[in-house]
Amino acid sequence: MATSQEVESDNDSEGESSDDPERQALDYVSRVLSTVALQDKTRRPPPTLTMEFQDGLQHGGLDLKKSPVAGEDGEVTPQLLLLPFELILHILSYLEPRFILGVLPLVCSTLRDIVSEKVTWKVRVQKNISSNFPVVEQENFDWPSACIELEEHLSHWSDIRKIEHFSLADGHYASIDAVLLLQGGSLCVSGSRDRNVSLWDLRNLGDGQEKVKALGAEKTGTHKGWAWSLAACDNLVCSGSWDSTMKIWDIGAEGQQVGEIRGRAAILCLAFLPDILVAGSYDKRVSVYDPRASRPLIKCRKIHSSPVLSLVADDRHIVSGSEDRTLVVFDRRVNAVSQRIQLENYLFCMSYEAPQLWAGDNQGLIHVYGSHGGTFQHLRVLEITV
Template identity: 75%
Template sequence: MATAREVNSDNGSDGEISQDPERQALDYVTRVLSSVCLQENAHQPPYMLPVETPDGIRHEGLDLKKSPVTGGSGELSSLLLCLPLELILHILSYLDPRFILGVLPLVCRTFQHIVADDITWRLRVQKRIGGNFPVLEQEHFDWPAACIELEEQVSNWSDNGKRTEHFSLSYGHYAPVDAVLLLERGSLCVSGSRDRNVILWDLKQLGNKQEKAKGKILGTEKTGTHKGWAWSLAACDHFVCSGSWDSSMKIWDIAADGQQVMAIRGRAAVLCLAYLPDILVAGSYDKKVSIYDPRATRPLLKSRVLHSSPVLSLVADDRHIVSGGEDRTMVVFDRRANAVLQTIQMNNYLFCMSYEAPQLWAGGNQGLIHVYGSQGGTFQHLRCFDVGHTSQVTGIWHSTGALYTTSTDKTMKIHIPTDPPRTLCTLTHNSVVNGVSVSGRTVAAASGEQTIEIWRLPE
């Protein structure tokens, strides 16, 4: 059995360990989360990308008015294929996209070509979804996968999400839940709370004639998982890291039933985390972004003051670390060059981020959603959306065909990521909603009402 290691990441910084982390946390929440600071002129003029309308789609030689087969193809035995392509696509619009993608290419070469052509899927998305999509189209965009996810998102959440199963885990924490993270395609969930505990939930039996999920508090300390509020979570493979207002990070092995494998002591509250196979990145109250190698005996690799106020959010990949500070800046750090690549000044601060290159979606303290694109190694502000939140956006999760946002306005909103986003459903709660996580067909939200809210999407 592995033994947990505790290491000190003291690096001679000018930050000091808070003597009263709970008081510091309460002051932070009062300053950052409790006030509604919407501004009428908060929208920044976005950089407008050219958008292709349905009439402007390049058909690349396809004639929708003609049959896709010719007399010499040997496939005229199928009357369907004698129809103009426009009518064939209309007929296919009544079929499930997974069926189209998986079965029709096996019928004949003509269907194979139709299904393989991006135009088939672009036209279907334009007719089904409407609006401009995607916000930023990158090279080798997977149109069939996007179409499937968009249509399933609309189906699952239209009519106020009545097709989904909803569960409320209200029996584990006794204080507001500030962080939630789904693992293993939604079969496991980790939550962090102001009761100082991190709980590992087994969701596999939830809903299978069982109303409760099995929860286990991580750690062996009688006072709780941490000595301060458990505020941030991140995962890589089967390891989960929890960050706390007690200035510590703890790493847990989920494959070993949540056993602690390491504790890292910092010098300030850990407000946000990103966990990659080679590094762990932490943003802290003392304005620093720190990079660790959890596999090493001395894990701290570097620590830099990148902001003039606490670091509220960050994301990372193998090239960039992007952090947002309360100082209303977004800093892009180039991992390869070991240097700051950009500092972007804003009129708001970013409280949460969702990133998959080349798109970064972020929620700000003015209730708005901002979209950035990374091109040529730098980030550009592309769009600013008002999706209906009336106060701070506390959580955001974005994928090709789905967008989830949570807010201190006591709502979670489900959208499709068109330009502008189309809101499918607004779920209202009795308290603030502090974050969201999505994995597989499971959605989880952290509630200020001391609960974790779980939704299961239909198969």
């Protein structure tokens, strides 16, 4: 059994893996992807906001059990505002939140007070979502803006009949395992098991004029193995493959190749920052590169005991998840592992915007972590139902 020191140490003495990348990829898919079965667990239903709202009603500026009354300044209150507050909120629910914010405060002081009270927006959110919102408590949370964003998002996806579907069928002939949208969704990069990385121009979606370009000059494909991972930084896109290479493409120059880095093993995940490129690989390593240098490798650490499946990075941390069911936090400033979290399941994907880290595991759960003082703490787990 490997010790913690052995797992976390640099180990440059091992040679490059000689396993066939195609066989490795098939073994990986069979083990990690194809055999995933959701565990039968008795999960608690998502908590509701009922008690939170009751506290808000008792301590907030408005009392939902009383009707608004005319102000002491003699302002005449419309008869509508003499209705119970619950009915007023129900009537307001038929109005767009942007209209409520922009127009109602100009009508009278009572409506202005209603619109400015956060409980008004909390109640409105509760009608749309049954779980905790926001997922992570935040100081000075902007409830009106959050309500607008939430309702517009729900409206966009509420009626699937209004959603347009497009099939981009000419660019690949095998399964697509990585997709990346660029430039506000006008461009798309896709990586496939046909070994190609394709660049799509989506600005003419629906008129049959979508342009697709296979990146690279090789007739056998962009890579010599499955194109498995993608990451972007500004106009540069990096593609990682089971052939152990990372290729860098300049989207601003119509997808010309501007760099190539050869790793030790299959590249399963990437994070691309202005100063570094981080790669997680099949040989359990997390490697850091400077793509601008003639010798790009900066450091290579075997900090996991199984293949690295997902990672994120910023100017302070590199966070990686592995098939060994661990989440490892690497502190770039001290050049060492600062935290290791043991998980019940392994993580497939992660998204990080300080101070929140969201991660999806192989059991269909989303885990939310918060970063405080350089330490990540598990805050909540969400079950996504369809």
